[in-house]
Amino acid sequence: MTSLYWLPDVADWRTRVRSLSAGPAAAWDEAVVLANAKLDFIRTNALDEMLRRSLGGALPPGLGTKPVRLALLGSGTLTQLQAGIRVGCVRRGIHATIHEGDYGQYWQEIADPDSALHAFKPNTVILALDAYHLTAGVTAVMEHAEADAALTEMLARIRDCWRMLREAFGCHIIHQLPLPVHVPLMGNNEHRLPGSPAAFTARLSAALRTAADADGVDVLALDTRAATDGVKAWHDAGLWHRAKQEVSPAASPMYGELAARLIAAKQGRSFKCLVLDLDNTVWGGVVGDDGLEGLVLGQGSALGEAFVAFQAYARELSRRGVILAVCSKNDEANAVEPFEKHPEMVLRRGDIACFVANWSDKAANIRAIAQDLNIGLDALVFVDDNPFERSLVRQELPMVAVPEISEEPSSYPQTLADAGYFEALAVTDDDRARNSQYQGNRQREALKASATDLPSYLRGLEMRLIWRRFDQIGLQRTVQLINKTNQFNLTTRRYTDDDVLGIMRDNRSFGLQLRLLDRFGDNGIIAILIGRMLDGSDLLIDTWLMSCRVLGRQVEPTSLNLIAAQAQALGAKRLLGDYYPTKKNGMVKDHYTRLGFADGGALDNGGHRYTLDLVNFVPADTFIDVAEG
Amino acid sequence: MDETAIYSALSEVFRDVFMHDVALAPALTAKDVPGWDSFKQIEIIVALEERYNIKFHTRELDSLQSVGDLVRVLAAKIPA
Structure with a gap:
């Protein structure tokens, strides 16, 4: 499944996209809203087309993000991906201009300083080499040594491309890993046939990951997506023969999402904080009514284990730099109690950088959380099982990401991962220490409250x-x-x-x-x-x-x-x-x-x-x- | 699915793909509609596949000459 299912339906979408013509600034703001709806590829294309008509080739005025000049280079047909990439960027407030290389000419375009690519001067390049291209000449008659030589040669060729791109443009390089489209010749132990195109593709992808780390290149992991969604959701062999499209148009919005996440992460525009509702989101039941003992949480119940698994996922996210916050309609004492006393809780009070539990409306509380953590509202993701609260927050705070989640808590981790909010290109030591930094902030606040004047507070901070x-x-x-x-x-x-x-x-x-x-x-x-x-x-x-x-x-x-x-x-x-x-x-x-x-x-x-x-x-x-x- | 229902569904798909209404008739061909190139053709096909959860066969696609052909193929593929 490649649908953008975590995004909500937006009312009157079709009408709104057709009237997307008022001045470029207004059209851009409206397009950002429309891009944040659950779009299939037809709607993605429609929004892209209408926005491009409104902007007429110019950049939207007052853009707060770095405009992207993206070269899309590859071995197959890539045109069907353009709208998805542009709209994926719009979803994040980023404007992208795309140059698509001539069909199959990526090497010549990169090597030739007089090519259209060089005239375009990209600041970002996606290199999309499909598995058919990468395995040209790989055949079952090959011995191990021949297959190894072919692999080494292909890897060197790709790294040459990266090096030339970096030298010519100093650009962000994204290498799209191939979809595993080859059908097996052996079966389960395909890897024992050195000249198996399927096995060769898998080996090459592994080698490309290592090389990309060494060369400062980011990978767009279509192989990982295909493992989640099924290759058939991404690739249609009939379409390949007809139009040389490695990626089916139906999957192009998701392709654009993956690309735009990498682009946004490079600009530091990934989401930073996961704001969690409590009742029926991190545990089953309502703590104020059911009490600590009545909560569905932990071993012995499938539902209780699902909530534990979600908490464990959230805690792992926090360990790699995502800030956790709580926004709950509860008396604070009730809301905190499970964090301190429930033996099955994975999340503890110390994991939560900002804890807000009261009876005010959630939009106001989420504003307060952003203020307390000193981060923008557009860095927050709010997860709540209650459709009313989700809809309220979306309406009041459209810049906050509010995923559509099902009533099945075992699906929450996958939904957050599919939505890709917290895309990260690397983990820094600061990321690892982030939650404790925010914890330290709370202790500083406490000192501030106890210090009698500002100088003595500042002196006391040492x-x-x-x-x-x-x-x-x-x-x-x-x-x-x-x-x-x-x-x-x-x-x-x-x-x-x-x-x-x-x-x-x-x-x-x-x-x-x-x-x-x-x-x-x-x-x-x-x-x-x-x-x-x-x-x-x-x-x-x-x-x-x-x-x-x-x-x-x-x-x-x-x-x-x-x-x-x-x-x-x-x-x-x-x-x-x-x-x-x-x-x-x-x-x-x-x-x-x-x-x-x-x-x-x-x-x-x-x-x-x-x-x-x-x-x-x-x-x-x-x-x-x-x-x- | 009967042909009248198909024509009305097809009109919606064409409107979404071309961003304007297209007057569909059995004899209509790609040449008659500005912008209906091989790329749009694939969009129409994939949109129909997604909408009806069907798959067109290569032979079926190769046989398409006009809107009338497309409607006949669809009528055979989609249960009433």
Whole structure:
């Protein structure tokens, strides 16, 4: 099954898509809503067509995400995938322009600097090589050594493509693994026939995964999807013979989903937090009515085990960086009790970074959760068994993802996985520590409540700021922060791995990653600073961004001290700080004024410049100890 | 399924695929409808397969010359 079943039906969808013509900004916003409905491939194509007519080739105005220029290169017919990919991106607020390579010409296009691909200048490439192409020449007469040689040669050819793409474009490379379309020649022990195209495809896919890790390429795992959905849901042999489509048009919306998840994850736009209802979502029954003893949870009941399995899945997600929160209509004491006292509970109170149980409406509570965790509402996924609550939250907070879930709790983990909300390209140490970081935040709040004044609170935190220049170890986290920080971000410039590597090599620039520790723990990397010397003696603060969870802790003036010292070391006499407003960064509108910068006048593109004289600069005194480390 | 019902269902599919109404008649062919290329042809076929949970055979697809052919094939495949 390749349907987008977790997305809801949207009322009047057909009528709304046809009237998608009012100005490009309105059309884009409406298209994002319509893309978040349960679409089959015909509807996906229709939405894509109407949106493209409305935009007329231009980018939607005021886009808060990095536009994608995607080259779709491969060995078979790929046209049927374009609409699905574009709409998958729209679903995440991302605009994609696609260049499709000529049929079967991927190698020539990549190698030839005068090709249309090179003129297009992609920032993202999907390389889709089908199993028929990859096994050309592989036959049952082959000995082991011949099959191994063929495998080595094909792998080297593909890595050459990756290398050339990286050198030419410095782009995000997504390699689509082949669908296992070959029928077996042996049977269960197919792998014993070295020249079996089916076995060869499986071996090659395994080798490609390892190579992709080594080469910084992300894979689009169609083979894994095929194992879940069945190859037949993805591939139609009759259609292959007719039109050379490896992927059936019927599966194209799901293909687009998979591609768009990788693209969004690269921009740091995956969802970050799973918000759970309690009664009949994480346990069976209503704790306020049934009491602790009456809950259906744990061994001895199929339903109870299903809830345990769901909790275990949620806990595993949290262990790899997804934040967990609770939003429940309950008296708080009742809601907390199972977490503390029920022996079968997998989730414990300490696993939940933000716990809200009261009788207010859930939309208001979810807003409060986002605020408490200092993350955007568009980073939240809300799971509730009650259709009324789901519908209310969707209506009030359309940016929150609310999956349609069935009444069968044993299906919840698969539904969350199929919906792909938490797509991740790598796991950083910060991801692993995330939940405990938020736990530490709660202890900080408690200290704040007990401290009598702000200075004594800040002093009591015993803060240490550890700064480092950009480095390979921190690269993933740096790129993640650059691409996902929306609120405390002065310029909202999005950079790729290669851009950051460029800053590391440039001796007239600096890039700093700041880590904040305090007595309650390590907050991880919380700020990124990039400075560039301009001609003369001005240093431009290209990027200043910070995690909102350390707001109000004097990190800003401490960061300025660091910037000033770095700038002076490069010979700067003056700092230039620019602010470019977006929908989300209003909170830093007066950032430079607060830090004592003078007004430097308006810039193009709606920006505003501020300046600070470095000759007479006196570093601010703060409660934060600073060290390089 | 009788042919009248098929024509009305087919109209919906064509409207969704082409984004406008197409006046269907037995003699209508791909040449008569702007944009009805081999790509759209596959979309129509796959849309019908999904809608009725059927599978067209290669021979059936090769035999299609007109809307009338498509309706006859569909009538035989879809139970009343």
